[in-house]
Amino acid sequence: MRVLTVSGKVTVIGEDRSDLDIEPDDRYVDTVDDGRVVEARARSKNLTIRVPAGMNVSVGTISGDVHIEGTLGSIKISNVSGKIEIDRTTSDADIRSISGSIAVSQCGGRCYANTKSGRIELGHVAGAVNAHTMSGGIEVGTAGADDVNVKTISGRVSVYVDPGRAPRIRLRSISGKTRCECMQGTDFEIKASSISGSIEVQER
Amino acid sequence: MTTATATAPTRTADGAIAFTDLTGFSEFTAISGDEAALELLSAQERMIREALGRRGRIVKNLGDGFLLWFRDPCAAVETSLALQEVFEEQSFEHDMPLWVRIGIHYGRPLRHGRDIVGHDVNVAARIVDLAQTGEVLISQACIEAMHRALPGVYFDEVGPAVMKGIPDAVTLYRAVRV
Numbered sequence: 001m002r003v004l005t006v007s008g009k010v011t012v013i014g015e016d017r018s019d020l021d022i023e024p025d026d027r028y029v030d031t032v033d034d035g036r037v038v039e040a041r042a043r044s045k046n047l048t049i050r051v052p053a054g055m056n057v058s059v060g061t062i063s064g065d066v067h068i069e070g071t072l073g074s075i076k077i078s079n080v081s082g083k084i085e086i087d088r089t090t091s092d093a094d095i096r097s098i099s100g101s102i103a104v105s106q107c108g109g110r111c112y113a114n115t116k117s118g119r120i121e122l123g124h125v126a127g128a129v130n131a132h133t134m135s136g137g138i139e140v141g142t143a144g145a146d147d148v149n150v151k152t153i154s155g156r157v158s159v160y161v162d163p164g165r166a167p168r169i170r171l172r173s174i175s176g177k178t179r180c181e182c183m184q185g186t187d188f189e190i191k192a193s194s195i196s197g198s199i200e201v202q203e204r
Numbered sequence: 205m206t207t208a209t210a211t212a213p214t215r216t217a218d219g220a221i222a223f224t225d226l227t228g229f230s231e232f233t234a235i236s237g238d239e240a241a242l243e244l245l246s247a248q249e250r251m252i253r254e255a256l257g258r259r260g261r262i263v264k265n266l267g268d269g270f271l272l273w274f275r276d277p278c279a280a281v282e283t284s285l286a287l288q289e290v291f292e293e294q295s296f297e298h299d300m301p302l303w304v305r306i307g308i309h310y311g312r313p314l315r316h317g318r319d320i321v322g323h324d325v326n327v328a329a330r331i332v333d334l335a336q337t338g339e340v341l342i343s344q345a346c347i348e349a350m351h352r353a354l355p356g357v358y359f360d361e362v363g364p365a366v367m368k369g370i371p372d373a374v375t376l377y378r379a380v381r382v
Contacts, residue, residue, distance in 0.1 A: 004366055004373050058363035060373050076363025078334055078376075094362045094378075096334045112362070112378075114336040132336045134227060151303060151337055153228040172296065175235050195231045195301060 001051055002037050003059045007044040009082075010061060014053040014070035021050040054090060065100075074109070083118075092127070101136065110146070119155070137197070141204060142190075150192040150199075157192050160204040171199045216312045217320050220280035220346055222260075222272040223332040224252070224287075227303045229268040244300055251294070251302075255287045263320055269304075269332075273320060277310050277349045281357065281379050284308060284340040289381075292338060305339060307332030309374075310346040327374060330367040340379040347377060358382045 001020070003010055020038060022029060028041040040049060046064075051057065051072070058076035059066050065082040068075060074091040077084055081099045092109035095102050101118035104111060110127040113120045119136035122129060128146035131138050137155035142148050144165025150157050156176075161167060166185025171178040176198040183203070192199045226248060233241035245268065252262065252270060260274035260283060274280035284306045291302035309331055311324025327343065335341035347359055359377040366373050 002364060004364060006366065060364035060366040062366050062368055076361070078363060078365040080368060096336075096362070096365075098333055112336065114334070114339075116333070130336060132338075153231050170296070172299070174232070174299070174301070191296075193295070193301070193303075195228050196235055 001049065001055055001057045002032070002039045003047065003049065003057070003061075004039065004041045005043065005045075005047060005059075005061045005064055007061070007063045008042065009046045009065045009067065010059055011046075011048045011067045011069065012057050012059070012072065013048070013050045014055060014057075014068075014072040015050060017050060017052055019052075023048045056091070142188075144188055147188050148190045148192075150190075152194050152197050154196045155194070156197050157194060157199040159190055159192065159199075159201045161190075161201065162204055167201070169201060171201070173197060173199050215315045217273060217315050218275075218312050220260075220274040220277040220308055220310050220349070221313060221320065221325055221328040222274065222280050222284060222306055222308045223266075223328050224270045224272065225305045225307075225332050225335075226268040227305060227337050228301055232301055244302070247294065247300060248291075248302060248304070251287065251290050255283050255290065259283055263318065271320075271325075273313075276351075277308075277346050278352055278354055280308050280346070281340065281342060281350075281354060285357065285379055285381055288338055288340060303337035305332050305335035305337050306341070307335050308340065308342040308346050310343065310349040323370075327367070327370055330365075330370060331374070331376065334365055334376065342377050342379055344375040344377065356381055 032039045053071045054073045056073040061079045063081045066084045068086040071088045075089045075093045078096040084102045086104040088106045090108040093107050094112040097115040099117045102113045103121045105123040107125045111125045113131045117135045120131050120138045122140045124141040126143045129148040132151045134153040139158045141160045166183045166187050167190045170191045173194040175196045179200045181202040259279040263271040295302045309328035313320035313322040313325050358380045362376045364373040
């Protein structure tokens with residue numbers, strides 16, 4: 001499922017159903033890429049799209065909030081401004097914003113999150129994490145199965161590691177404090193850098 | 205009455221247009237001082253010139269970034285990936301935050317003296333805005349223009365982007381070394 005809008009809130013709900021339901025009715029819907037992708041377009045309306053749970057979804061918008069509810073497959077979202085909130089994904093997530101905040105409750109795969117001036121909160125990520133922001137803080141929960149790479153210019157970084165996992169730690173802040181309160185080892189790597197923000201790593 | 209004359213762009217410069225953007229430069233300058241900031245900029249420029257060789261050229265210096273042009277889109281991607289590896293190594297080893305984002309698009313900008321202008325330059329500028337530090341983000345047009353495979357390089361689709369001032373959505377890919 002691909003959704004393209006200019007403004008207006010986009011809500012995608014993954015639920016126990018086999019068809020798609022897209023509101024409001026006066027939007028443009030087509031199948032593209034040889035019928036493999038359903039594309040919904042709206043210029044400046046709020047869109048609510050109900051899809052089968054586990055479906056892969058991509059959303060491109062300029063200034064709308066994007067809200068993903070329920071459980072979906074891979075998720076790819078980009079916007080210029082507006083909050084991006086994701087409930088659960090069973091696969092990878094790639095989320096990019098210029099000035100919006102990003103919040104993901106649970107990600108079952110790799111998670112890429114990038115914003116210029118918003119906060120990033122990744123509740124629990126099963127796979128690798130790449131999270132970068134310039135002026136916002138970053139909070140990441142990791143299962144400790146794959147590497148975590150976090151960068152922020154001026155925000156605070158907090159990484160929470162699942163119990164029993166022992167990361168190799170590489171923390172670097174030019175003027176902020178760094179602190180690690182979890183067991184260290186070689187299970188995976190946490191690499192966190194900041195210019196002026198503090199960095200802390202601890203067991204969940 | 206005299207008519208104002210201007211240098212009219214007359215030729216296209218078909219090729220890959222790449223923007224680089226050094227993130228956090230203002231904060232680094234505020235904390236580390238002007239001397240360190242100048243050193244950082246000089247290091248970035250030296251590394252870019254070394255990586256470019258004769259494969260591309262610096263169109264202009266944008267302060268904390270550059271506009272680059274390559275005739276060959278494959279060379280643009282390979283050079284950008286090599287640059288990111290050098291930046292990453294230098295960042296951690298030498299406490300030098302070379303946190304650079306790179307966005308690449310392929311198109312037909314117009315030459316305007318040494319500069320290039322046009323819609324495709326604007327698209328490339330929007331792409332770098334969505335790139336992560338350390339990342340090479342490229343448009344589908346750039347992938348389609350590649351005339352050969354790049355060994356050891358994988359393109360991971362990151363989805364469609366709707367950009368301000370650009371009528372059509374642009375599908376973006378992350379270039380990754382495997």
